[in-house]
Amino acid sequence: MINFSWHSHIKGIPQIYEFSEKEFENGLIGKKNSKKAGQMIADLIKKKKRGNQIIIFTGATGAGKTALALAIAKEIGPDIPFFSTSGAEIYSSKKKKTEILSDYCRKAIGINIFENFEIYQGVLIDFLIEDNYEKKWKSSTIIISIILRTSQGGLRLKLHDFLSKNFLKENPKIGDLIQIIPATQTVKIMGKIKSLESSIKNSGPVFTNFPKGNVFKKKSVIQKITLLDLDYANCDFFEEKKYEKNEITDQLREEVDCLVSKYILEKKAEIIFGILFIDEAHILDPESLLFLTNLSEYSFSPLIILATNRETNFNFEKGNSSLFPLEFLKKCIGVSIEPLGEKNFAKIIAVRCKNINLPITGNCLLLCGFFSETVSIRFAILLVDISNFLINLSGLSFLNFQIISIAAYFFLNFQESVKLSFFGNELFPIHRIF
Known part of the structure; x- marks a missing residue:
């Protein structure tokens, strides 16, 4: 069952200002x-x-x-x-x-940071790991030579340090389409070329031909964050980790603002208010x-x-x-904000009923408009939600006047609750246990 919020029926501001x-x-x-x-x-x-x-x-x-x-x-x-x-x-x-x-x-306040990545993408034709790479793993000096190929040619690359380690973790095979981003030290398997595919089935996407373009590409990426995200990201960066964990001071905000202003002048970022x-x-x-x-x-x-x-x-x-x-x-x-009348309240109830796919009669809408005007719009919405549950019990396919009257009889509004609090001792005897 889907839970609808109070304002789930709001989709925007209509251009036509009359009811249409x-x-x-x-x-x-x-x-x-x-x-x-x-x-x-x-x-x-x-x-x-x-x-x-x-x-x-x-x-x-x-x-x-x-x-x-x-x-x-x-x-x-x-x-x-x-x-x-x-x-x-x-x-x-x-x-x-x-x-x-x-x-x-x-x-x-949003910040759009423009980043340019250098990407190497192509089909893995061959790779060579230096001898005794297990010993060099401990000293983090592994060097892996790979050959990537696209429809416009091939390119030989040498992977060092973290790139070589990530390459071994991903464990690509000959014929895999891989993507290497040196700036983020990531190696990702994108799929497998069909002409070089072995008998082992691959769960990723299958490429019938070599990818188009060159192996080396430049890709522009827009990173969307807020100014508060930059504050938390730089908590432990400025002044040699002077600030405590998750502590944002006015001095830190000024330093972040200077950094953002610098990026804006260099056209590396854009601020969105x-x-x-x-x-x-x-x-x-x-x-x-x-x-x-x-x-x-x-x-x-x-x-x-x-x-x-x-x-x-x-x-x-x-x-x-x-x-x-x-x-x-x-x-x-x-x-x-000008007040709404019974007719507009009834229209709001009609919009909500349409949003939850609940057919409703005209007399029921008038009653909901009356409750919205005399009590509150939220009380009328709650009656509609309760009546929707009663409809499932009664076997009906629409909301009528009788169903919502039953719901209004069992559930009191705040005005009736105040009256009941004054005369509650006479209506309901109170038994003291302690």
């Missing part, structure tokens, strides 16, 4: 103005024209703040980093809040928020998106009535 088949496919229902803002944010990120900014998504619970952020992540694609966290995770760790925020920001999304941002204290403003002014800083369901007032003339400091709000951009 395109909007239904992408899963982002309603929020006309918010989708325009989300599309603009995604375009700025993809065109690399974003500034060091902090954007605050404000809206009621269930309005779709997280859904809009995930739709932006789908829109920018997998090549641009998107890191999602919540304010509660920042306080649950033993590390300092500033250290966690710094790591999260650097995790949302992504998005850091922090849900439940109202949990953060003023110190953490002001530290985020300092990080946003740094040259290596992602686009920071905060989401909160608390009231945020950007009208500074009337005073600050929100939980965020006034100095912090002056450096932010606000996006208000």
Whole structure:
């Protein structure tokens, strides 16, 4: 059985801002103005024209703040980093809040490192190991002479040190197509040539002819990592292993930034600014928020998106009535997520049911929309998941009004639970054991 998350139906931001088949496919229902803002944010990120900014998504619970952020992540694609966290995770760790925020920001910045490898690839025609190689193995001076051949000729190579050891570990045979990368000291068997294949069957791919091209080739490889990966990779490198294990200091970050800047100037690397999304941002204290403003002014800083369901007032003339400091709000951009009505909630339930291949009737969608408006959208989704289990027991092939009414009868929402807590002693007698 496949488990679907709360936002598994989100596929991206539709280009048509009214309800249509395109909007239904992408899963982002309603929020006309918010989708325009989300599309603009995604375009700025993809065109690399974003500034060091902090954007605050404000809206009621269930309005779709997280859904809009995930739709932006789908829109920018997998090549641009998107890191999602919540304010509660920042306080649950033993590390300092500033250290966690710094790591999260650097995790949302990607680095593309361009590497050029020299590769020798061809069919092994013959190889010769020097005499008494077992004695020389202990002194690590084995020399192996091999001949590789392609359709355009052959080449004789001599393997030393680790390359010769890896060659013996792989144990290639005559007729094997092998690949040798001196930079990484690797020897890999790619397959076997059919014209030189012995009677022994080979589990790898079979080549009918010699490979095309020359034996010596240059191959460009793009290594995609984050700025935080570089920090951890260089923990034991700078200053003669001065830093402790997994310890990242400000001095180390500065040295890594200088190294990245050098690679960018030499066109050996490319920096990609992504998005850091922090849900439940109202949990953060003023110190953490002001530290985020300092990080946003740094040259290596992602686009920071905060989401909160608390009231945020950007009208500074009337005073600050929100939980965020006034100095912090002056450096932010606000996006208000408009609330969804019963019809849009029903459309969201319909999209989720289509995502999990669950047929549902119109009356059932109206009831789910009513529960979403009066209670919460997540309660309605939970009722649909429970009703899906009841359908399997009843033998039906679709979700109707009666099934979801039974699920709503057995499972209470928080409003009914509060009433039950006041009158629970009268309804259910409590027996004290101790």
